[in-house]
Amino acid sequence: MNLQDLLDPTLDASSKGFPHHAPPLRRSAIGSQGWNVLRGDLPLPLAVIRRDALAGNLQWMQQFAAAHGVGLAPHGKTTMSPQLFRRQLDQGAWGLTFATVVQLRAGVAAGARRCLVANQVFQAIDLQGIADLRRTNPGLRVAFLVDSQAQLELIAAWHAGHGDTAPFDVLLEMGVDGGRTGCRSHAQALALARALRASAATRLVGIECYEGLGATGDSAADTAYADALLQRVRAIAQACDGEQLFETDEILLTAGGSAIFDLVADQLKMKLSLPVQGLLRSGCYVTHDHGTYHRFMSAVARRMGCGHGLHAAMEVWTAVQSCPEPGLAILAVGKRDISYDLELPLPIAWRAQDGTAVQAAPPDWKIAGLNDQHAYLRGSGAEHQALRVGDLVALGISHPCTTFDKWRWMPVVDDQYNVRDAIVTCF
């Protein structure tokens, strides 16, 4: 994959949302076509990213990390967009995080030189993939998670057959009872760290946890949860340091989704015998959302006491295609186009086809259901009664990841919905 094709690929009308009649265009040429979403220049449904909110989010999160003395290694799985990876790195991100070696490859191609794979790697093809990436990208650092002796044995077995491969940098993952991956106890983690130190296949470079699965939105509960988990992370870091199990110049301590990252950031700093680099891995902050993360960030803002600077940057615009019964409008958008995993889409705005200004969606509007290609917009008020076939409706999302992965490209729009730029995704 060459860099121009990755950062500036040619898009055409085979991609959803691209104007049927437009010629193939380099991504970088899209912003100068003079397209406007509200004027009907692009087929609907259409996921758009609001330019100013995006820029603000990129900046705010980086500033948050800097203010707390930790680095930011944004999780690339959210967007899988090489253009957004570059924006994050240009903004000052320490590096990028990924969930798989396929994703890692895209990030390295986009220019990342410090990468975390916040997941267990153990398959031969993936270990080979990391070894190949390191060989072809001198100076590339990749660290992935280990949480079991069984996983280490698979890594060691592969490495034994590939003697010329440098050891893999790994992070010891701490988990919680009833949770997902990760060592459940200090003793188990310490035994594994010793085995990682003893193995010729691995170099222990840090400790990792993911606190986001335990987030509830209740600050007292979330604080207690994060404190307990990070206390365990710090204790195992201390123990590993005491036994000189780290094989690195710089110990990585990393946590952090996009829900309660403020509760872990300060705990990623500690004094050990080597420099410690704290790393947050938030991903969803890039576009933020109108649902789950909006609510989590309200709690973050209350805890910070000074608000926060994230704004929902992603909207999916579509049109009313039928008003078959009072109180029901059918929208031309469905499961193929928008997140539905945490909650259904949220009506946020609408615009009558007579060209009047965009209005906020009334509070009685609800998406009551979603089929593959249709949404059921229910409402009881006068605005809903006034809806006509052809009127435009904008839906907000809950959970950016599962809207990003439904689009191969998205326009970046200004406040008047002029298309100013575009990003592509590589899921």
Place this chain on the structure above:
Amino acid sequence: MNLQDLLDPTLDASSKGFPHHAPPLRRSAIGSQGWNVLRGDLPLPLAVIRRDALAGNLQWMQQFAAAHGVGLAPHGKTTMSPQLFRRQLDQGAWGLTFATVVQLRAGVAAGARRCLVANQVFQAIDLQGIADLRRTNPGLRVAFLVDSQAQLELIAAWHAGHGDTAPFDVLLEMGVDGGRTGCRSHAQALALARALRASAATRLVGIECYEGLGATGDSAADTAYADALLQRVRAIAQACDGEQLFETDEILLTAGGSAIFDLVADQLKMKLSLPVQGLLRSGCYVTHDHGTYHRFMSAVARRMGCGHGLHAAMEVWTAVQSCPEPGLAILAVGKRDISYDLELPLPIAWRAQDGTAVQAAPPDWKIAGLNDQHAYLRGSGAEHQALRVGDLVALGISHPCTTFDKWRWMPVVDDQYNVRDAIVTCF
């Protein structure tokens, strides 16, 4: 989009599931690489299509339609795969169905010459898109749905400004109270049909309904539901014919998802003053599934009294990445990879890494949850206790549409999981 790029595009390691180290390959070259899924030649997770089940499904559904004297216009939205579109057309499909003009464009590029857009079309850019497709593909037939005067007015307004455009072929959609789109009453439908006849912008060529949303799996209820709906479809067809509202050589009567299509097929035939072409639009039959459609088809088989010939052709293979607690194995597969909209994935098979044969998944195995990139496999029996990091697990799906749209390509495998062919998707 030229046909070679559509049917035989070049794939590379930027696409999930493609071997990291393999050079870019034409799709048609993938089947001769000697790759085997169980041997670890491709990174996991990986959605695969079983070759023989796919071939059998394509054949069985076409035979079903032929045996019932109706045509098959498979819904392309399920797969959005040009290779599968070609297989369906080669198998004898009358044409193809789509949900949007973007999808239609892909189908026409793949060779479809008779197309239904089983959805309301009304936006200027989409009407222009259909007009352009007809102009550049002489002989192409496209019919889309109309269910309201408001929609007709939008079409007529566009057409009035594009006087050289032939009228649009449209199907009158019949709906049900409490349902989705479609006319709710005979009187409303007949008034709309008269307006379509009177308009210079449209030619009424048939009647459409979609019975699938009402399917429950209970044969008595489903039969009553389908009978009532199709009776209304036939009544409006009769009335339109009586008033000579159809402007066509052949009246299209179309219904049919993949759940209770056997209850509508025979009712799509009737004697009118013009020849009648009945059309089923099933889409999910292509790969069938292990969940929702498996259950619906069990009822179809009971009604037919002779079984059915559909077999689940889609599987998502992955590996155990962690066994952190008794009874819990974490799999490297998540919302990015597999359907979760109708129900969670269904464990169907597994294979220990010692290379023993693939075993059926024990009945105590359940996917208890799904994150973006992880699945929680819970179980209580000896096989679950025996699971080790690196063991392979195959998940079945419920609802093919929402797994297809998570992959840009999929290998087609034989019974030994040798990769014999590949398809691409264009969502």
